[in-house]
Amino acid sequence: MSNTASTPFARNRAAETAPLGPLTLAVDCGGGSIKSAVCAVDGTLVSAVHRIPVTYPFPVIQWLDVVGSLLDQANTAGFTIARLSVGLPGMIRGGVVVYTPHYIRSAGPHTPVDPGIAGQWNGLRAAPRFKERFGVPAIVVNDSEMHGAALITGSGLEVTLTFGTGLGSSHFLDGQLQAHLELSHAQFIEGTTYDQYIGEHVRLQIGDDAWSFRVVEVVRALYPVFRWDAVFVGGGNAHNLTPHALETLTQFGPSVRVVANRVALSGAAKLWD
Structure with missing residues (x-):
């Protein structure tokens, strides 16, 4: 496993x-990699961002081992970790994994489901499992919800749309997280879900120009559903949007912001507010 810093969790200024x-x-936690950092109470990242690839198949015990290793490395770097925030793709409800789309696959996103691994993941009481194993309190939410927690102002209906391995989403009303909707698996056009229409595997096939056009189509389709007061467009692929797409996105509501993917890490501290 590799990381983006020469010393994992090296302190920054x-x-x-x-x-x-x-x-x-x-x-x-993403479909291709797991990013982590140490956050101060106000969401400031006080360490370098640490990134490791996800290897498939990816059973629950391996996920727990990865997080345990991250905790150990952060503490070894001189940070005393008091709590843990984990963002995970899929339907997470009350710290329980109702369904996760990627880690149940045999060889990565969009490959066949491994029934044995799916049985481990779906229904997993993730937050209590972390507390039992590592002795620190944990919050486990959908990864887009952690993303949104870093961005919201607490006023009106605020929506986060993240474009990475697939489509992630979250929505907050007056600062309160609302029930998660797994939009990514809804049908967008006949026979094609949102994930199948704008996922990373599609971007690699059709290129950034055509993919950016599709992202605009998706945002246009979702605006009448939410009528948001603010929408944040982020995720690992947001930086691949073309300038024309970025300009077009501003027409969908009075407040549209394209944000960097790493803000999700800052949201980890905000989840505890």
Whole structure:
């Protein structure tokens, strides 16, 4: 496994000035990689971002081992981790994995489901499992919800749409997280779900120009569903949107922002507010 920093969780300059408070280990789980960092109480990242690839098949015990290793490395780097926030793709309800789309696959996203691994993941009481194993309190939410927690102002209906391995979404009303809707698996056009229409595998096939056009189509289709007061467009592929697409997106509601993917890590601390 590799990481983006020469020393995992190396301290950065923010660690010298941020109001540290109880430190949160943020773990953002994607279909292709798992990103993590240490957050101060205000969401400031006080360590370098640590990234490791996901290898398939990916059973629950391996996921737990990865998070345990991250906790150990953060503590070894001199951070005393008080709590854990984990963002996971799929339907997460009350810290329980109702369904996750990627990690149940035999060889990565969009490959056949491994029934044995699916049985481990779906129904997993993830938050209590972390507490039991590592002794720190944990919050486990959909990864787009952790993303949104870093961005919302707490006023009106605020929606986060994340474009990465597939489509992620979350919505908050006056600062309160609302019940998760797994839009990614809804049918967008006949015979094709949102994930199948704008997922990473499609972007690689058709290129950024055509993919960006599809993202605009998706946002246009979702605006009448939400009539949001603000929408945040992010995720691992947001930086691949073309300038024309970015300009077009501004027509969908009075407040549209395209944000960097790493903000999800800052949302880890905000989840505890």
